[in-house]
Amino acid sequence: MAKKELYEQKTEALLLPMMEEHQVELVDVEFVKEAGTWFLRAYIDKPGGITIDDCEVISRALSDRMDEEDFIEEAYILEVSSPGLGRPLKKDKDLERSLGESVDVKLFRAMDRQKEFTGILKAWDKDTVTLEFEEEAELVIERSNIALIRLAFDF
Template sequence: MTKKEEYEQKTEKLLEPIMQKNNFELVDVEYVKEGGNWYLRAFIDKEGGITVDDCELASRALSDLLDQHDFIPDAYILEVSSPGLGRQLKKEKDYARSINKEVEIKLYKPINKQKEIVGFLVGYDDEKFIIKLEDESTIDIPRSNTALIRLAFDF
């Protein structure tokens, strides 16, 4: 397990009771370096949408726990926020919740000369995503060829 994965898992464990107590859902935790700074980010949500006050509550509680446990030796910036409209789908629960919703998939290698496919997620398994296209046909997208899958949104 990498340092990054260890920090993310430990942070998820610290967040579990905060999430349960407040009826929040932990969408993702990431520990990344950007522009010379380390960031520890927690993305949270709830039925009806997360608010700034919810993020502040979770951030304060998590910050206190991180200070107590002190398992990250690097200086970092803590951010707690909403996953946003075009959230990336990463976990089993994300895929299940997104069945019959429009998704955008970015591919490592083109399929039918396309590196980006938009359609409705109608199924998935350990090997592939099944996408219904605009013309009502379906296409299987191998997970191994999927660089990113996220909810699509129109403005």
């Protein structure tokens, strides 16, 4: 396992008890390098949305635990935030929570000469995602062909 995945996995394990204690959901953890600086990011959410206070409480608790465990060799910046509006739907639980919502899907290979679709997430399983469009048409997309699926911006 690559260091990046190991760091993300260990951080997730530290976060899960905090999520339960503070009644928030862990959406994702990522360890990424941007402009020469490493960032350890935890994205959290809860019904009604996350507040700055929620982020601060989790950030302080996680920072203390990360100092105790000290398993990341590189210097990094810790960030705890909401996943935001156009967040990617990476895991099955993300898809489950987003059923009935409007989503944007970008494909690796075009279907019907198109690589981007916006529709209602109607169904999903381990191999496919089904979108529904206003004309009551449906499109079944192989998950292996999905480069990105995220909540659509609805202005």
